[in-house]
Amino acid sequence: MAVAMTMAAMKMAVLRNSMNSQKAGLVVAGAVLGLILAGGTIAVAFVGDPNVGSVTGWHTGDMLAAAYAVWMLGWIFGPVFIGGGDETLRPEYFTLVGLRPRRLAFGLLTASFIGVAPVVSLVALAALVVFGVRLGSAASVLIALPAMLLSLVVFVLLSRVATAVMGLALRSRVGAIAAGLSNGVILAALGQGWVFFVAFQQVGGIPPTASAILRYLPSGWGLLAVEAAAEGAWPRSAAALGAMCLLIVLLLGAWAALLTRRTSAARPSVRGRRPMTAASAQGAVVAKEMRTWTRDLVRNHQLTFALAYAVFFTSCMLFMGMNGLLPYTGAVFILMAGAMSANLYGTDGTVLWLTLMTPGASEVRGRQWAWLLTVGPVGLALTVAGAAITGGPWPLPLALTAALLGGGAGIVPLISVYALVPGIDPHRRGGNPLRSSEDDGSLTGLAYAVIGLGGLTGVPAGLVASSYGWPGVAVGIATGALCVWGLGALAESRLRSHGPELLQTMRTGKRAQSASARWKKFDDLPKRDQIIAIVGWSFGAIPLFPQGIVAGVMKANGTREKSWFLALHVPDPWAWPVVVFMVLLGITLYGGALWVSYRPRPREEALPAAAA
Known part of the structure; x- marks a missing residue:
């Protein structure tokens, strides 16, 4: 435990001393976006039919199971977009310390909970408590509390193990291609999740088979425990929580073994290379x-x-x-x-x-x-x-x-x-x-x-x-x-x-840095310009692509399904103006962010820098 707490303190110190305006802005933007998604997950717990065993319409448990499956996949495949995940503390830093693999894995796991992403995920998992309250059972509310914490540990460990496996896969061409295929398919499915929502809406809810699959995923075990407690099925509820504990132990052991592979020296390739020739x-x-x-x-x-x-x-x-x-x-x-x-x-x-x-x-x-x-x-x-x-x-x-x-x-x-x-x-x-x-x-x-x-x-x-x-x-x-x-x-x-x-x-x-530099760093920008840049880079894609370009393509093709595209919901004479407005709005957001980030310095601001 001492090692784990020391690593947690190390990560807090590194984050505190490496934080600058740009990183702080990105953290704030990520936290705001994450809390919006977490709030949406909690809102799901307030809609639909919460009654256990309901087979008609939208069942609250089904929707929560789908939402938590998305959160789990985000934890697993998110590192593809953010360069390998959070590695403020790398395993290589502790190679010469002589820690046993399990102690190293436990310490790094403890440090992994220091950050915005685990806090945001815990807020999203609070929907289990709301669901337990709607079920009208005090037992289900009590079970929801440990289910929240265990689910968060499972999410974090799955992310770590997936990142480690992907790192090993990228050491071979077959593994790199396989990882690219799986990551691309799953992230595209997440990006087009509205398609599955509309498809389920057409059949009046999530089909029973899909509902069962969602609950059998590790992301749905906490939900199973809460539902079983509401029914009074204590053995099934305890089994679900026990399965989560067992999975945590297995994932921790797997991560420890993968850390050993990672910190060992890679075997160099000795395959011959065809000489490269060029005329220019x-x-x-x-x-x-x-x-x-x-x-x-x-x-x-x-x-x-x-x-x-x-x-x-x-x-x-x-x-x-x-x-x-x-x-x-x-x-x-x-x-x-x-x-x-x-x-x-x-x-x-x-x-x-x-x-x-x-x-x-x-x-x-x-x-x-x-x-x-x-x-x-x-x-x-x-x-x-x-x-x-x-x-x-x-x-x-x-x-x-x-x-x-x-x-x-x-x-x-x-x-x-x-x-x-x-x-x-x-x-x-x-x-x-x-x-x-x-x-x-x-x-x-x-x-x-x-x-x-x-x-x-x-x-x-x-x-x-x-x-x-x-x-x-x-x-x-x-x-x-x-x-x-x-x-x-x-x-x-x-x-x-x-x-x-x-x-x-x-x-x-x-x-x-040079005395004649004319371009401002992000840290040197006024707070107002930093906010404009963060908002523009973070949200410019929403009006430009889905609400603008994609909606325009669907309108041109005569698509009848309106989904969440604003231009397809307004009366026909105004559809194309809305598309144009959304495209211009996206361009404006990107253009404003680009301008405040890279505009030339005024001459009076450059003179003090040159004097310094």
Whole structure:
């Protein structure tokens, strides 16, 4: 216990001393969003029929079981988006201390409860108490209290074990691809959860089979214990709580074993490599990047994840008998591939010194060609296959694919050199390959920025294709080519003028400061601008994509299902104005965040910095 409390105190100290304005803003934004979701979960406990054994309509227990399954999956697969999960305290730090694996695992588990995510999840689990009150049984309320705590421990341990397993999987190509497929499918299902809600609504509630499956998941065992207590079935209630305790012991033992594997030295590969040849410096960059895309297991995972996410995201609506999103699978894949590779230079680490020491090497152009050759054929094939399956439309999907492909090839290197997040060199990634950077919040922001800016590059082609058909494809090709050339030129200019500073940033993890610097860091922004930036980056995607672009596509395709899309609920003359308003609102939020984050310093603010 002393070791566990010491590790908890260590984590609190690290968090307290490493907190700055940017991290604090991200923590606050995450806490607000998490509390909104937790409040929604508690609200679920107040609706529906709470009576045990009810088979008509929406049963409160069924909805809670579904909600807690989503929370559990979020804990398991959330680390894919946040760079390997919370590793304020890494197992490698304690390698030389000589702790036994179980003591190390228990100590790290105790430290894992220090943070916002466990508190938010505990608030969501409080819905068990509300459900017990609605059941009208004091026994069920008493059982709900330990069920809350045990469920939280199960969630945290499942997250840790899943992250450790994924880290081991990413040490082999087969494992990296399998992890990417599973993560992409499950996260796409979470993103399209409304589809399953509508499907269940059409049949009058969650079917009995699905209800039973949800309760047999570990996330539903606490609910089973509460329901059994309300029925007076104490052996079944005790069995559910006992099963949770047994699962915690097994997960703790599994995590201890996985920590041992993680902290042991990795076996180097001794397989021969075919020599790489190139006729020019740019050709060498292309060859190097193509080889990295095929050999770097993290990039294998990212590309597979983008593919699985896109395919499942657009095919989810088949559960409702609609296939209108299939032609846009390629566009979704391109956006997700761009988001996953947003920190292109930071992920490669200090290898940039090779380029800086090679005169005439066009690093940016080479990376653009490699990105296009890797993502382009897959995106185009998905678009053609989706349009062929549905019988069209053809112009709009092809126009968006061309525009987004060029936009991604231009935006990815540009944002990577302008907003580089210092990464961990590939040979120093340690036992958690998903951890490619020390700043998870900035990586998430880069991913959302690429999705938002990349989506904007497809707007002109999409509007023309929606109104005039095939000319939109020409516009998409033209805008894509313009983005590749223009944004690539800006990125190359930045790399040439600030290459040493970027290398210094990647080596030390700190941005080089100069007296002539004109751009403000986030920490230097006024509080008002920090709030604007956080709100814009966090919520700009909601009006831009689901309420704007997706709603517009559904309106153009004549979709009858309204779901939660505001534009489909208003009278017909106002539907398109609402779509346009939502798109403009999303652009405004992103644009405001971008402006306050990267606007030039006023001259009077730059003078004191130069004097200092």
